[in-house]
Amino acid sequence: MSDHQTETITSFDGTPLAVHRLGEGRPVLLLHGLFSSAQMNWLRFGHAALLAEAGFECLMPDLRAHGESAAPHDPASYPQGVLTQDLAAVVAGLELGDYDLVGFSLGARTVASGVIAGLSPRRLALCGMGLEGLSGWERRSAFFIDAIDRFDEVEREDAAFMAVAFMKQMKVDRVAARLLLQAVDDIALADLAQITMPTAVICGDKDGDNGSSEKLAEALPDARHVTIPGTHMSSVTEAELGIAIRNFLNEN
Template identity: 65%
Template sequence: MSQITTSHIASFDGTSLAVHRMGSGRPVLLLHGLFSSAEMNWIRFGHAQALADAGFAAIMPDHRAHGQSGAPHDPAAYPADVLVRDCLHLVEALELSDFDLVGFSLGARTAAAAVIAGLAPRRLVLAGMGLESLDNWSRRSAFFIDAIDRMGEMKRGDRAFMAVSFMKTMKVDTVAARLLLQAGGEMDRADLSRITMPTLVLCGEEDRDNGSPADLAAALPNGRLQLIPGTHMSSVTMPELGAGLVAFLRQG
């Protein structure tokens, strides 16, 4: 395995963001999913290694309240669209001017919102994402906030059981996570017209957790769809995810 290096960058408000790197070459900024981490989404199952082997530099931050990044309990540390602001700050701090952007689930939503806010990657990958989740954050976040609030009484068979099990596995700071869930902003589907770069919607064949990936690809000016094996959770473990990233990012 290629060497992994980790540094910490102070974000716009001083919160420490852990940034993991693997490989050298064209930079690819990879944003992980909710309650996950760069290690879980990108490193553990070989996707970062696949990118490194293909001549890319995988740059993988942990979101605030996740992984090795800061998890403040002050509500002031979670203004609206805080993850988008972190992303924009990281791109500036890392001096990324010619790069590709990849996100999975919450990371995909963050990546799309960052592009709408003005970020201009050469190519964009929205993985584990469907159209309906982009402008329905309040309902999606309410599900996870409720899961956090009921963690102590959660039983197998509850529709939130798997989410709670994953939070426990990842040792999520639930106070910080709850604040983060309240900080997301809604997107307008009309703003998808601003995402003009080649964009791959990469999703598990059985994954509809965030809505329809086909509808998302069709709504993008330059979108295309690729399905890989798996559900929302299991698709991250599939080598086809890393292979799909490499094949798409090698184009052009």
């Protein structure tokens, strides 16, 4: 079940986005986190394979400036809300009608923005995300922009060390990533009322990176909170993440 196919979807502005497919059955669109990729978040640790075995077709885009998708250096390629527009373009390009939607970290806030902008999946899973990560993105973004700007001088005891180490591991295009970070909008708390489909807020028991996942679940009209083991970085490596997503999507 490890063999996946990759295709290219052209986004709203002509930017090519890689989309990886695994499995057959009910479509589930999965968006990875910041500085990561579909390969790292969904394929490497078996989450996509688990969902495919459960009868889902996993559709896994690489976000703009990530993975195998294009990483343009032109600031004009990063209008405000660009990831939300990319998500809408992927849904349209794949001709998705009845589907489920899942995101981890930056992917979670992107799918939440997508629903607020008009997407209507059957079920929604927000993973590695808390209330403050949706409404207070500017502060979180500033942390990562600072890590990029100080990339070559960050030492092990620095708060930005893990972020820089992960960027090095993933060979992140820092010019493109910096532009992208400046193009992500905050989500108004009042807009969360528009997320009306059944939603699972799935978060590691030691993950407070994006604020309170419990408060996020409480703020949504039809959500439940699911705790899995791990920190923000480690929870995505745990089998329990894929199991929690599968169990939620399989509910009647």
